[in-house]
Amino acid sequence: QKEVEQDPGPLSVPEGAIVSLNCTYSNSAFQYFMWYRQYSRKGPELLMYTYSSGNKEDGRFTAQVDKSSKYISLFIRDSQPSDSATYLCAMRGSGATNKLIFGTGTLLAVQP
Amino acid sequence: DVKVTQSSRYLVKRTGEKVFLECVQDMDHENMFWYRQDPGLGLRLIYFSYDVKMKEKGDIPEGYSVSREKKERFSLILESASTNQTSMYLCASSTSGNGNTIYFGEGSWLTVV
Numbered sequence: 001q002k003e004v005e006q007d008p009g010p011l012s013v014p015e016g017a018i019v020s021l022n023c024t025y026s027n028s029a030f031q032y033f034m035w036y037r038q039y040s041r042k043g044p045e046l047l048m049y050t051y052s053s054g055n056k057e058d059g060r061f062t063a064q065v066d067k068s069s070k071y072i073s074l075f076i077r078d079s080q081p082s083d084s085a086t087y088l089c090a091m092r093g094s095g096a097t098n099k100l101i102f103g104t105g106t107l108l109a110v111q112p
Numbered sequence: 113d114v115k116v117t118q119s120s121r122y123l124v125k126r127t128g129e130k131v132f133l134e135c136v137q138d139m140d141h142e143n144m145f146w147y148r149q150d151p152g153l154g155l156r157l158i159y160f161s162y163d164v165k166m167k168e169k170g171d172i173p174e175g176y177s178v179s180r181e182k183k184e185r186f187s188l189i190l191e192s193a194s195t196n197q198t199s200m201y202l203c204a205s206s207t208s209g210n211g212n213t214i215y216f217g218e219g220s221w222l223t224v225v
Binding site: 008032034036041042043044045046049088090099100102103104105 | 116152153154155157160170202213214215216217218219221
């Protein structure tokens with residue numbers, strides 16, 4: 001079993017839709033949770049960063065962490081064609097030497 | 113903004129060639145990383161470095177080596193390239209400490225023929 005599971009998609013939605021992207025994980029020691037966005041043939045860019053459980057909002061993006069269920073989500077409101085990309089979840093435990101563990105990514109296509 | 117620069121975006125090399133992938137970061141980060149990314153397999157850590165001249169094996173170090181002679185520069189070396197090393201290679205850097213996040217370069221697409 002992988003430490004981090006992420007549905008690869010592809011996920012296709014119409015412009016303006018609310019998008020929900022999810023990851024589950026098995027390691028209860030994970031404390032730091034991130035979402036990266038990766039456009040085609042580009043490197044991943046950090047989108048959202050949260051520590052422990054709770055919600056974090058940044059514009060149209062909301063990141064949720066439910067540590068009791070070992071489940072994290074990224075919501076995109078009013079999705080735009082420019083949101084079309086692969087979204088990678090990533091997480092790590094505390095301690096400077098803990099490695100960042102990535103999901104395999106979900107490919108999102110927002111249709112105009 | 114953090115800038116991680118990979119000097120070669122697209123390379124085509126022959127089987128058996130020695131390949132150097134160079135990466136430079138401009139934010140004085142202690143940690144640097146090399147990943148490869150393949151469809152369906154996601155990001156896999158090859159090597160990382162916590163300090164100059166320090167290196168640690170990641171999950172898939174076989175067939176690779178690294179060099180970190182200066183803090184800002186981290187090189188990935190394929191001693192004898194093989195076709196199964198055709199991939200996208202991503203360099204990344206981060207500060208040390210609990211709350212660090214990783215910043216990636218644009219990636220280097222390597223094709224070995």
